[in-house]
Amino acid sequence: MYDGTNYAGWQVQPTQITVQSSLEAAVEKLCGINTRVFGSGRTDAGVHAKGQVFHVDIPTKFNESKFVQGINSYLASDIRVCRAVIVKDDFDARFSARRKEYRYFISTADVADPEKRLYRYHLGADVDLEAMRKSASLLIGEHDFVSFAANRNQPEKTTVRTIYSLDVSKRGTDVCLKVSGNGFLYKMVRSLAGHLVEVGQGKRNLRDTKEILSAKKRTRLVVTAPAQGLFLWKVSY
Amino acid sequence: MYDGTNYAGWQVQPTQITVQSSLEAAVEKLCGINTRVFGSGRTDAGVHAKGQVFHVDIPTKFNESKFVQGINSYLASDIRVCRAVIVKDDFDARFSARRKEYRYFISTADVADPEKRLYRYHLGADVDLEAMRKSASLLIGEHDFVSFAANRNQPEKTTVRTIYSLDVSKRGTDVCLKVSGNGFLYKMVRSLAGHLVEVGQGKRNLRDTKEILSAKKRTRLVVTAPAQGLFLWKVSY
Numbered sequence: 001m002y003d004g005t006n007y008a009g010w011q012v013q014p015t016q017i018t019v020q021s022s023l024e025a026a027v028e029k030l031c032g033i034n035t036r037v038f039g040s041g042r043t044d045a046g047v048h049a050k051g052q053v054f055h056v057d058i059p060t061k062f063n064e065s066k067f068v069q070g071i072n073s074y075l076a077s078d079i080r081v082c083r084a085v086i087v088k089d090d091f092d093a094r095f096s097a098r099r100k101e102y103r104y105f106i107s108t109a110d111v112a113d114p115e116k117r118l119y120r121y122h123l124g125a126d127v128d129l130e131a132m133r134k135s136a137s138l139l140i141g142e143h144d145f146v147s148f149a150a151n152r153n154q155p156e157k158t159t160v161r162t163i164y165s166l167d168v169s170k171r172g173t174d175v176c177l178k179v180s181g182n183g184f185l186y187k188m189v190r191s192l193a194g195h196l197v198e199v200g201q202g203k204r205n206l207r208d209t210k211e212i213l214s215a216k217k218r219t220r221l222v223v224t225a226p227a228q229g230l231f232l233w234k235v236s237y
Numbered sequence: 238m239y240d241g242t243n244y245a246g247w248q249v250q251p252t253q254i255t256v257q258s259s260l261e262a263a264v265e266k267l268c269g270i271n272t273r274v275f276g277s278g279r280t281d282a283g284v285h286a287k288g289q290v291f292h293v294d295i296p297t298k299f300n301e302s303k304f305v306q307g308i309n310s311y312l313a314s315d316i317r318v319c320r321a322v323i324v325k326d327d328f329d330a331r332f333s334a335r336r337k338e339y340r341y342f343i344s345t346a347d348v349a350d351p352e353k354r355l356y357r358y359h360l361g362a363d364v365d366l367e368a369m370r371k372s373a374s375l376l377i378g379e380h381d382f383v384s385f386a387a388n389r390n391q392p393e394k395t396t397v398r399t400i401y402s403l404d405v406s407k408r409g410t411d412v413c414l415k416v417s418g419n420g421f422l423y424k425m426v427r428s429l430a431g432h433l434v435e436v437g438q439g440k441r442n443l444r445d446t447k448e449i450l451s452a453k454k455r456t457r458l459v460v461t462a463p464a465q466g467l468f469l470w471k472v473s474y
Contacts, residue, residue, distance in 0.1 A: 003351040048352065068348070078351045111305070114240040114315045115285065119352055 002049050003078040004227070005118045009045040010052070019043070019079060023054065026074035030067070031058045040093045040100070040235040044187070046227030048119065051101075051234040055093040060086070091237075099164065099236040101180040104193040105229045109173035120174065121193075121229035127175060127200025129168055135199045135209040136166040136177075139192065147212045148192050148222060149185035159185055168196070175200075178233070191218075193225035239286050240315040241464070242355045246282040247289070256280070256316060260291065263311035267304070268295045277330045277337070277472040281424070283464030285356065288338075288471040292330040297323070328474075336401065336473040338417040341430040342466045346410035357411065358430075358466035364412060364437025366405055372436045372446040373403040373414075376429065384449045385429050385459060386422035396422055405433070412437075415470070428455075430462035 008016035012024070023037045040053045062070070064084040071081050090096075107113070107120040108127060146159035163181040170176070177193055195212065198204040204221075212221055245253035249261070260274045277290045299307070304321040312318070327333075344350070344357040345364060383396040400418040407413070414430055432449065435441040441458075449458055 001348070001351050003354075072348065077349065077354045080348045080351055082348050111238070111309065111317045111319050112314065114238050114317055115356055117240075117314045 001080045001082060002052065003118065004043060004046050004048045006076075006078060007045065009047070010039050010042045019049075019052075020054075022075060022079055023056075023071075023081075026071045027056055027058065029074045030070045031062065033058065038093050040097045041184075041232075043230075043232055044190075044227050047230045047232065048228075049232040052232050053093045053097070053235045053237075055087065055091060093235075096237050097183075097235050099180060099182060100184065100232070101178065101234040101236075102184070102189045103231045103233045104177040104179075104189060104225065105231070106175040106177075106193075106197060106225075107173055108170075108175060118228055119231075121197070121226050123197065123201075125201070127197065128202065129170060129175070129200065131202070131205070132168045132175075132196045132200040134206050135196060135204075136168055138206070138209050138213065139163055140166050143213060144216050145185055145188055145213075146216050147218055148188050148195065149218060150187035150191070150224065151218075152186040156185060161185065161188070166192070187224055190224045190227065190230055191222050193229065194223035197225060198223060238317045238319060239289065240355065241280060241283050241285045243313075243315060244282065246284070247276055247279045256286075256289075257291075259312060259316055260293075260308075260318075263308045264293055264295065266311045267307045268299065270295065275330050277334045278421075278469075280467075280469055281427075281464050284467045284469065285465075286469040289469050290330045290334070290472045290474075292324065292328060330472075333474050334420075334472050336417060336419060337421065337469070338415065338471040338473075339421070339426045340468045340470045341414040341416075341426060341462065342468070343412040343414075343430075343434060343462075344410055345407075345412060355465055356468075358434070358463050360434065360438075362438070364434065365439065366407060366412070366437065368439070368442070369405045369433045369437045371443050372433055372441075373405055375443070375446050375450065376400055377403050380450060381453050382422055382425055382450075383453050384455055385425050385432065386455060387424035387428070387461065388455075389423040393422060398422065398425070403429070424461055427461045427464065427467055428459050430466065431460035434462060435460060 002019050007019050010019045012018055012021045020037055028034050037054045037056045043049055067084040068081050105120045107122045110124060112122040140163050142162040144160050161181055161183050165180045167178045179189060239256050244256050247256045249255055249258045257274055265271050274291045274293045280286055301321040305318050308318050342357045344359045347361060349359040377400050379399040381397050398418055398420050402417045404415045416426060
């Protein structure tokens with residue numbers, strides 16, 4: 001689990017503190033070895049995680065609960081390792097992942113609760129959940145999601161992904177988007193969230209969703225929702 | 238509402254940023270007048286509030302919703318004014334208060350959730366809720382609570398207070414103490430919480446609670462629970 005507020009994302013950067021570099025520093029302190037920690041995927045600066053998974057090669061003298069206790073003692077309190085499991089040699093946190101779930105939280109409350117300020121996109125107005133659900137249903141399944149992705153330096157082999165489910169729910173004044181799929185493109189979840197929020201506000205409609213998806217081209221019609229509302233929730237193997 | 242993490246408590250201090258000084262600065266920017274803001278009571282450094290109330294004298298040209306919007310635009314996002322009401326001249330946020338509710342949150346989870354790290358006392362072990370409830374029931378009613386108070390520079394006229402209710406509940410891995418009374422002494426809620434946690438851990442028992450209360454003297458038998466678990470929840474008038 002991590003609160004991404006104070007990190008320049010998951011991936012090691014030359015001059016900034018990241019979640020990956022923090023974990024590697026903690027592994028080095030605990031195990032005495034300077035080694036790479038491999039995540040299930042990157043998260044952007046400011047994005048949080050409840051269920052990020054990483055693998056690391058360390059000497060077997062560390063049992064699972066001692067590893068958890070030990071590494072947490074070397075981490076800042078905004079990163080916590082919940083569980084460790086000894087895996088087979090061919091396990092890879094990234095390539096063995098079969099399904100990922102992200103959740104995106106939007107606050108519709110008039111006034112943003114200070115306790116949630118780092119973990120919600122504060123919209124401050126109600127949204128049309130039914131309109132959002134209709135647009136969401138168009139996005140489920142196997143599609144080329146390039147219209148909902150941002151360019152990254154390294155181009156993807158394919159921009160086709162499968163979304164297994166995309167639910168829109170509301171609890172109190174919080175709207176939650178739960179999206180589960182076999183993988184996600186760069187900034188894809190935040191782009192889906194940004195678009196669905198605009199649909200919920202009446203700025204876009206079902207026809208726009210259809211057109212954007214079939215255009216297979218990222219344009220300004222899709223906005224990227226802020227990082228702070230996003231959580232990598234679960235990775236399944 | 239405020240997240241007390243970054244403030245030296247409610248009350249104005251000569252050299253530190255406090256919630257009161259932040260509100261006064263925002264009132265000055267909004268209304269152009271340098272005036273005192275009067276709270277229902279102080280909160281310590283690191284203590285949060287969902288329902289703190291203050292009164293302030295400002296020109297009547299500000300209607301209620303414009304005041305809320307305006308003052309929030311001058312406050313950092315960890316302080317938010319939820320509501321404003323024009324009151325009679327004899328209303329006083331402190332002296333008109335009839336009942337206050339505090340909530341104290343304890344996490345029993347093995348690993349502390351980063352998202353909650355600033356809003357929970359992370360105990361990391363289970364507690365005996367029934368033992369806590371039995372001790373809590375002894376504390377309800379009108380008592381001299383001096384054994385559960387810390388000394389402040391200005392002594393209180395009386396250390397007798399009435400606790401109307403003191404509930405111990407659990408939701409997931411979070412234990413919540415809800416205490417409602419006609420007023421609370423300095424550090425009283427954190428002292429009650431510290432003692433009840435020790436009862437829950439089996440370090441103290443019902444007889445200790447009885448003896449501590451009847452001793453009418455603060456001793457080392459009572460520990461003060463950390464500030465970060467405490468919220469001033471509601472003030473009733």
